[in-house]
Amino acid sequence: MHDINEEGDELIGRIVRELKTLPPVPADATARVLARVDAARHDEGPGRFSRRFIVSLPAAIGYAVAATLAGFLIRGAVPRQPSAPVVAQSPNAAVSQTLGTRTTLVPAAANTRALQEAPIKWQFVLDAPRAKSVTVVGDFNAWDGSKTPLERDSASGVWSALVDVHPGRHVYAFLVDGKTWTLDPNAPRTKDLDYGTQQSVLMAGMP
Amino acid sequence: MSTIDMSIVQRAKRGDRAAFAALVDFYYARSLRFAVHMLGNGQDAEEAVQDTFVRVHGALHRYDEFDRFESWLFRILANRCRTMMGREARRSRVLVYGDLAQDRGTPPDVDAIVWREEIQSALAALPAAQREAFLLRHVEGLEYEEMGRITGAGVSALKMRVKRACEFLRLRLAEVERA
Amino acid sequence: MRADRLVRRMRWTLSIALLVTARAASGQASEGLDSATAAAIAPIVQQARAANLPVTLLYAKAREGQVQRVPVAKIEAVVRTLADRMRTANEALKPGASEQELHAAADAIKSGVGPETLRAMREAGGDGSLAVPIGVLTQLIARGVPVERASMEVVALLKKGAVAKNFIALEESVRQDVLAGRRPDESLDLRLKGIIPNLPQSANADAAALTGSPRRPH
Numbered sequence: 293m294h295d296i297n298e299e300g301d302e303l304i305g306r307i308v309r310e311l312k313t314l315p316p317v318p319a320d321a322t323a324r325v326l327a328r329v330d331a332a333r334h335d336e337g338p339g340r341f342s343r344r345f346i347v348s349l350p351a352a353i354g355y356a357v358a359a360t361l362a363g364f365l366i367r368g369a370v371p372r373q374p375s376a377p378v379v380a381q382s383p384n385a386a387v388s389q390t391l392g393t394r395t396t397l398v399p400a401a402a403n404t405r406a407l408q409e410a411p412i413k414w415q416f417v418l419d420a421p422r423a424k425s426v427t428v429v430g431d432f433n434a435w436d437g438s439k440t441p442l443e444r445d446s447a448s449g450v451w452s453a454l455v456d457v458h459p460g461r462h463v464y465a466f467l468v469d470g471k472t473w474t475l476d477p478n479a480p481r482t483k484d485l486d487y488g489t490q491q492s493v494l495m496a497g498m499p
Numbered sequence: 500m501s502t503i504d505m506s507i508v509q510r511a512k513r514g515d516r517a518a519f520a521a522l523v524d525f526y527y528a529r530s531l532r533f534a535v536h537m538l539g540n541g542q543d544a545e546e547a548v549q550d551t552f553v554r555v556h557g558a559l560h561r562y563d564e565f566d567r568f569e570s571w572l573f574r575i576l577a578n579r580c581r582t583m584m585g586r587e588a589r590r591s592r593v594l595v596y597g598d599l600a601q602d603r604g605t606p607p608d609v610d611a612i613v614w615r616e617e618i619q620s621a622l623a624a625l626p627a628a629q630r631e632a633f634l635l636r637h638v639e640g641l642e643y644e645e646m647g648r649i650t651g652a653g654v655s656a657l658k659m660r661v662k663r664a665c666e667f668l669r670l671r672l673a674e675v676e677r678a
Numbered sequence: 679m680r681a682d683r684l685v686r687r688m689r690w691t692l693s694i695a696l697l698v699t700a701r702a703a704s705g706q707a708s709e710g711l712d713s714a715t716a717a718a719i720a721p722i723v724q725q726a727r728a729a730n731l732p733v734t735l736l737y738a739k740a741r742e743g744q745v746q747r748v749p750v751a752k753i754e755a756v757v758r759t760l761a762d763r764m765r766t767a768n769e770a771l772k773p774g775a776s777e778q779e780l781h782a783a784a785d786a787i788k789s790g791v792g793p794e795t796l797r798a799m800r801e802a803g804g805d806g807s808l809a810v811p812i813g814v815l816t817q818l819i820a821r822g823v824p825v826e827r828a829s830m831e832v833v834a835l836l837k838k839g840a841v842a843k844n845f846i847a848l849e850e851s852v853r854q855d856v857l858a859g860r861r862p863d864e865s866l867d868l869r870l871k872g873i874i875p876n877l878p879q880s881a882n883a884d885a886a887a888l889t890g891s892p893r894r895p896h
Contacts, residue, residue, distance in 0.1 A: 303673060304665055307618055308637045311536060314528040318545075319839060319878040322523045325552040326516070332553060405807040407521040408842070409778045410504050431781070434738040435745045436710050458778045459842060461785065461813025473746070480853060482820050485788050486739070486756040489746055493820075495813060495849055498842040499504060499525070 411456040412499050416442060416466075418476065421449025423468045430464025430491075432457045437467045459498045463491040508568050512559050519559075523552050526569070529639070530576050536634050537580040539623045547579045554579070566648065573639065574649045577631060584627055621671045625664055632657050633664035710741050718754040726761050731768060732777040735784070736761060763787045770796035771808065782812035789819045795829040802836035810842040811835075814849045821852060822862035831870060839878035848873055 416428045426444075427437030432455065442451035463482065466474040475481055476492035484491050503525045510518035530551060534544035554575050562571055622630055628650075635646045636657075643654045650657065711719075719740050723733050739760050743753035767783030768775055770793035775783070783796055795815075799808050811832055818828040835844065848869055855865035 301665065301669065303669055304637070307668055307672060310615055310618055311532075311622075311634070311638045313532075315531050315535060316876065316878075317527050317531060321527050321545075321549075322520050325523050325549055325556075326520060328549065328553045329519075329556045332557065404517055404521070404805040405776050405779070407507060407517060408807040409776060409809055410507070429745060431738055431742070434710060434734070435741045458809065459807070460778055460782050460809035461816055480817075480820075484742075486759070487743055487746060487748055487752075493817065495810070495817065495846055497846045498807075498810065 413454040414457040417452045426451040427467045551576045570645045629660045629664040632660035719757045778809035782809045786816045790825040798833045814845040
């Protein structure tokens, strides 16, 4: 990211900061776009979407497995049209099913939620110049530090890593040299009510 | 600036309606911001942004992921804004949103609002091409090459526009700041 | 019939794929656990699976205990409690709670939030994910805001159209205030005043949008 102000000007910087403020968006904005899209599609008739296939099967499977390991329904359809697909569905899977010319979302609420919960990249930082290794363990990686080693910046001795984290509240700690449970000095802490240990807390927003 | 997860774009390309809705949600505020500053009034801006997303929906199957998605989006948006400016006489310049202090618990600040309106007024006094270049560069944070693809202008021409815009804004708003 | 063959082939491919991924996923999850722990929680996991609950959360909780060298018996008790909380959460967050929502809700229940609050949040929150609002509720309570007050305010915010970023901002502000020595419930009072006027369902927000005039603080 280039710096805000290549002219090195404080006034321009202030102006830009002001201009960067995002406006509030009317609550029905997206709905109105969709309504216009429908109207436009209606005008042009069943077009490019009539032959659209479903959301890719691997993606649908991935979602379903992540949500629940059980509860799949393999719905077999003996179609009149040869193009109708067979789709695996679980209550929590975000799957779109196209039959003929109409697209049905099954179920709509789960789709929205799943998309809102898509992981973001969270930066973990620990200043530990004398450490030989630092990993982060938390509820987002099943407390398995091997998946998320931090990297040391040679100049500053600061360790950091970007980790995929779903929006919401998460607890974690750093594991220094494989054995020392270290809390994040810059994060709020909490006491885990189950095991009684001290943990650091992070709140990740939506993408 | 955060970028949308490409898997959502891909799903929207395939006709997933919820993915498209998520895409609109993600980029609406930014698009509206650009349109308001380009066009100077909220009503036109709203229309330009709505138009843009309907076009995006229609053209998504042509988006080939070679450009960054927001680059592609902004090309359509900038086009819409240009068309809208050419088309009709400007309506009254009313900033639709008064207090933009978001959720930080701060009370509204009249000085800040005046400052905002002065900026908007100064922007409006710029030639459209300079305004557009300034916004794309400094507010949207785009690279010159990208801006070239969005506007169709050459990189050196764009750099000149941005420079002139900065000079003008500096002159015009230094007064206000001192006041 | 060409259609029949297509269907059959797809069903076959799908079953294999699902079997492989399911086996792989569960294999990965229990790989991190030693055999004693895995055996201890197996019946709990099986019951949860049958109830359509995401078992990854249970495995993660077990691993958490293992990493901290907690005795197996304690891990088993904790995982059992978690499964119960997830069941309660799943019921309250009908229809169709996501794994993230269940995770957040189980922690909230642990902090004293009642299922009726979760139900109310689901009703007020519409199609949106409740993972962040529930997480913020848990955090506010951890900061010292009484459970009833925090629950009430979070539901009210959802009703007014608050979204994830509003909740995140609220939590951060309250956190700063408490660090600076302010009382948590007083901080909540103050910070709500800043957030509510900007929400879509606030009458104030509508008025300001129409006139472009500065909103009067209240």
